[in-house]
Amino acid sequence: MxxxxxxxxxxxxxxxxxxxxxxxxxxxxxxxxxxxxxxxxxxxxxxxxxxxxxxxxxxxxxxxxxxxxxxxxxxxxxxxxxxxxxxxxxxxxxxxxxxxxxxxxxxxxxxxxxxxxxxxxxGFWRDDRLDTCGVIESRLASQRAAVTAAKSIAVVGGGPSGTSAAFNLKRAYPNKSVTLFFPAEELLPGYPQSTRRYHRELLARQGVDLHAGHRAVVSDDLVTSDWTGGRLDFAGGQPSARADLIIWAAGRxxxxxxxxxxxxxxxxxxxxxxxxxxxxxxxxxxxxxxxxxxxxxxxxxxxxxxxxxxxxxxxxxKQRALPARFTPPSHRWGSIVGPQSTGLKLHSPSGKSRVLPRWFVHWLLYPLVVRGFIYGGVRSKGLASFARDSWLDDNQGR
Ligand SMILES: Cc1cc2nc3c(=O)[nH]c(=O)nc-3n(C[C@H](O)[C@H](O)[C@H](O)COP(=O)(O)OP(=O)(O)OC[C@H]3O[C@@H](n4cnc5c(N)ncnc54)[C@H](O)[C@@H]3O)c2cc1C
The missing domain is CATH 3.50.50.60 (FAD/NAD(P)-binding domain)
Structure with missing residues (x-):
């Protein structure tokens, strides 16, 4: 070595x-x-x-x-x-x-x-595999293709990732059946009550089929990062469910x-x-x-x-006393479903929410605050691809 x-x-x-x-x-x-x-x-x-x-x-x-x-x-x-x-x-x-x-x-x-x-x-979206850019890109492409091909999608897990996946899938593909299974009576554990209620109503309005109290059985040999469909069984003995694609966001x-x-x-x-x-x-x-x-x-x-x-x-x-302390908020906060055509809804730790308008998110929040201020500048992928991405955004009604 x-x-x-x-x-x-x-x-x-x-x-x-x-x-x-x-x-x-x-x-x-x-x-x-x-x-x-x-x-x-x-x-x-x-x-x-x-x-x-x-x-x-x-x-x-x-x-x-x-x-x-x-x-x-x-x-x-x-x-x-x-x-x-x-x-x-x-x-x-x-x-x-x-x-x-x-x-x-x-x-x-x-x-x-x-x-x-x-x-x-x-799940499938965070891991410690050693990957090249090519492998990352091809995996993303095959996941997109699986979403496009599936007629029915089951999302397992009621945290922010499961909630966001179910909502966005149904919004983007209203003709697919999207079902969300989660073990508790409420979504989004750790978030204030009003944030939890808001998202439950949002998903129902969007047409996501919600199944509270459904704890999916995860057998020891089941790899929850797999990208397949099949049968789901539930620990409470409820009838099994089938879907062309199962997305595991079960917080394991x-x-x-x-x-x-x-x-x-x-x-x-x-x-x-x-x-x-x-x-x-x-x-x-x-x-x-x-x-x-x-x-x-x-x-x-x-x-x-x-x-x-x-x-x-x-x-x-400098061998000085450590000056700073991390103080975590009492509740989780932030955006759950991400920027939409109506803007970006942010939920505070106290349960209040506010909507940032779409123009602000698109032209100021991400380029100036996140990429410019928080990350200190990100070299652009080129004007042509920026223009193409913006055009795609504007023409997909986001
Ligand atoms: C600016 C910002 C805004 C955020 N906003 C939100 C929000 O609105 N809502 C929300 O839910 N969350 C939000 N988050 C949190 C976010 O979703 C996750 O908590 C975050 O992605 C976790 O980051 P991480 O660096 O701990 O892990 P990761 O981003 O997963 O990075 C870990 C990396 O280490 C690599 N690795 C693993 N093992 C090894 C090894 N042995 N050797 C070398 N590399 C290894 C992994 O492969 C991976 O690439 C935000 C985070 C940031 C920074």
Whole structure:
């Protein structure tokens, strides 16, 4: 295995290794790159965001413009060394990481500080496979083709992903039968009551067939990332259901933590992380995003937690007390079904909601606030493709 004799703080800038370049890895690596040497290890050469599942299945141009971006298009990542590979093991005492590279080789890296941002597997749309851009694109295309071919679609799970998938599928394909099965009496656990009620009524109005109290049986050998149809059975003994396509959004999360020492993890396998986003017992290791057990909702992918992490890491390098704390909201918030032709409806943690007009979302929120301000600039895919995407948006009545 090749060994990388990287700097170890003596004179040179400290090395921060970020494991996982998804939604949070990209943000933290970009923000730290002005201050230290940053290396990002990533299973995918593009950011394949886990956000907006419903739009991913129905509005290809719109989703890919905001949620599928080659990493070399992010301006803030210009100074970040990106390694296409997977972390196989870390040694917190020796401060090394063993990597399996996409090329098939292995590599060992030294680091001064480590950020764990490796996320979770969740259904078919989040995983820790080592993929090329070509594989990512062909998988997206075959999923779109399966949606188009299916006459009946069953969505399993009443969280934000299942709700968004069911709503957007029925809106985009009113002639298909779309059924949503969820185990509780209400959708959207963790959201305020008014948000839950609003979405139940919205789905019913859209024509989604709702089946509360239906807990689908997931046998041990069933792979819920499969992309097939068939029969669904229910734990409560209700009659089985059949669909041409079953979309599993049942919240069976698997944290990507196999490469970490066991004592860093809680019993469910998530990284034990305090309010400073510091991993319990490891002063030089931080964690963020879906993998970090910061709070019951594990919501540090949002709520500006990357700023907390960056401030604390920079303070740690200067041997100062950690200045920032992550304060999770009491309830989940945000948009559930994503931007629609009527605008973007945002739900606050208190249950209030407001609609951002479509022009604002299209021309200001995504290009200026998200891509420009939050991500620090994303190199455009070219004027021609932007014009084509905008034309598609405008002519598909979004
Ligand atoms: C700006 C912003 C807005 C958001 N808005 C919403 C919203 O409105 N509604 C909502 O529900 N959620 C929202 N979210 C949250 C979002 O849906 C998820 O919580 C987020 O995608 C999780 O990000 P992550 O970085 O933890 O994981 P991911 O984005 O899944 O990234 C993890 C990456 O690490 C890779 N990886 C795994 N193991 C390894 C390994 N061993 N070595 C190397 N790489 C590895 C994975 O393959 C993946 O590429 C938002 C997040 C952000 C940043």
């Amino acid at each position: 090749a060994h990388d004799p990287t700097s170890l703080e003596s004179g040179a800038r400290p090395t921060v290794l970020v494991i996982g370049m998804g939604d949070t890895g990209v943000l933290t690596a970009g923000h730290l790159s002005r201050h230290c040497r940053v290396i990002g290890v990533t299973t995918k050469p593009m950011l394949v965001s886990g956000q907006e599942l419903g739009l991913r299945l129905t509005e290809d141009a719109q989703w890919r413009r905001n949620y599928l971006t080659p990493l070399d298009h992010y301006r803030r990542l210009r100074r970040v060394e990106i390694i296409h590979g997977r972390a196989a093991r870390i040694d917190p005492i020796a401060r090394t990481a063993s990597l399996e590279l996409a090329s098939g080789e292995q590599r060992c890296l030294n680091w001064d500080y480590l950020i764990i941002a490796s996320g979770v597997s969740n 999360l698997k944290p990507h933590t196999d490469f970490l020492p066991r004592d860093m993890l809680n019993p469910a396998g998530f990284v034990r992380t305090d309010a400073c986003l510091n991993v319990a017992g490891y002063a030089r290791i931080f964690a963020i995003g879906d993998v970090a057990a910061t709070d019951p909702l594990r919501c540090s992918a949002r709520n500006w937690a990357y700023k907390v992490l960056c401030r604390n890491l920079l303070a740690k390098m």
